[in-house]
Amino acid sequence: MMVLGVLVASWCARGLAFAPAAPAASARGAPLAAQVRKVGIVGGGTVGGGIVEILERRREQLVAATGGVGLEVKAVVVRDAAKARDWTAPPGCVVTEDLEAVLGGDRRGSYGPVDFVRSGGDRFAHTGDDDVDLVVEVMGGTTLAKDVVFRALRAGKDVVTANKALIADCLPEIEAVVAEANAAQGAGAPRVQFGYEAAVCGGIPIIHTMNTDFVGDEVTRLRGIMNGCTNFMLTKMEAEGLSYADCLAEATALGYAEEDPTLDVGGFDARSKLAILVRLAFGVDVDETLISCTGIAGLETIDFEYARGQLDGTIKLLGVAELDGAGGLTAYVTPALVPRGATLASISDATNAVEVASRNLEASLFVGRGAGRFPTANSCVSDVVACARGALPEPFAKKVGGVAFRSDFESFFYIRIRYRNAIGIVKALGEICARHDVSIDSLLQKPHSDYFVVVTEAGPRSRVEKVAADVEAEAWCVGDVFFMPVATQE
Ligand SMILES: NC(=O)c1ccc[n+]([C@@H]2O[C@H](COP(=O)([O-])OP(=O)(O)OC[C@H]3O[C@@H](n4cnc5c(N)ncnc54)[C@H](OP(=O)(O)O)[C@@H]3O)[C@@H](O)[C@H]2O)c1
Structure with a gap:
């Protein structure tokens, strides 16, 4: 344990240029890391618990995967620290309600020349040896989680999150804060990294793939x-x-x-x-x-x-x-x-x-698991490992201008209508469709059913919506009309 402590303390300065590893194994049996990243997890629920478990279970392999960087979970922040957990905090990790356990300290101060000055004029606090430098946000929500993510980035800490709602809600802002955090890094300091592989389709590595292979x-x-x-x-x-x-x-x-x-x-x-x-x-x-x-x-x-x-x-x-x-x-x-x-x-x-x-x-x-403890935690751990290697890709690699977005779309449509018996239903339906320029491909009805289905030719959704509204206004229509597009085979 002592040896490990010395090595933890040796994590310092200039990104991945850390102090060399010494002996071959730690007191906990894992290969000794040449460097250590101090991980703080905000959220110890389904995903957070899975991350703690994987980091502990795969400790040795992860040191190899990071190229010699140890991953020490220093703190897990939860809403209620007294609550029983279905995971075990590793040695040296506190379970706490205090966000400062993760957000405290400022990583930027630990690089290069001592004096970094914020735009406001105050000096950066130096990161203490125990301060977290890699924050994993898995608490969810878009208010406190946003503060956690932004504060961590602005302190020069790498951030990994599974929070799709937050990213979808404030992607341009996140992009700007990552850029701002990187601009504030001193010369020679490593890039501030942001990973969110788990935010889309849990265990499927689609974010990384999009940001690199496409x-x-x-x-x-x-x-x-x-x-x-x-x-x-x-x-x-x-x-x-x-x-x-x-x-x-x-x-x-x-x-x-x-x-x-x-x-x-x-x-x-x-x-x-x-x-x-x-x-x-x-x-x-x-x-x-x-x-x-x-x-x-x-x-x-x-x-x-x-x-x-x-x-x-x-x-x-x-x-x-x-x-x-x-x-x-x-x-x-x-x-x-x-x-x-x-x-x-x-x-x-x-x-x-x-x-x-x-x-x-x-x-x-x-194709893969879209949610669940371990699929989602696995994606977070992949990001953590990539962070430790300094190898997370640019978070939002592609950006183009001049593309007009429209919410209407064209398709064949399936329209399901519930009706009560009346004369002239088909004629009325035909007139409504003609009024909105919707062409009917086929009319389907199961025997003795209160429902019938219209399949349209390809056309805009907005027109089908108008057809549905007009049909609902007919005396023979019962309840809401339901419609959906018919997807193409390929
Ligand atoms: N679950 C999945 O399969 C999955 C898949 C993909 C993405 N995600 C995303 O991952 C994130 C976490 O999901 P989850 O399923 O792990 O949620 P969860 O099981 O509800 O866990 C949330 C954790 O955050 C803690 N927390 C909540 N509010 C807090 C606060 N104000 N201060 C401190 N801690 C707080 C909770 O503490 P207590 O335990 O003390 O209440 C809990 O430990 C969400 O953004 C979610 O959308 C989840």
């Missing part, structure tokens, strides 16, 4: 199943014919739903992820509230019967972003009728998948 490529379309809870529910609704309410109850019991399930079922969680991917894939910042978003609450078991029976497909909640060929970009989240032969139709349960169409790579598919 930088020389031109993405034309990206679509995917980005929310595990709703995919689990839709899989159940299809396979077991269960109602929406029963499936939501089961997803919640299994821990697939967010604390507030409207984020999942309303499509907002998928929308946050899509907004982040839009920036990475197309280089465009989009205010996520402008992305058209429809959740799955309007779906009924009858929709799965039509999808499976007459339309040879299934229903998935998709996030889609695509270039329109005329310099424009559209993005939307919606349930969609997916043809049985499409790859996304086979993605079931809580699994996530992202399909990317691009000029060089043509078609790429990324």
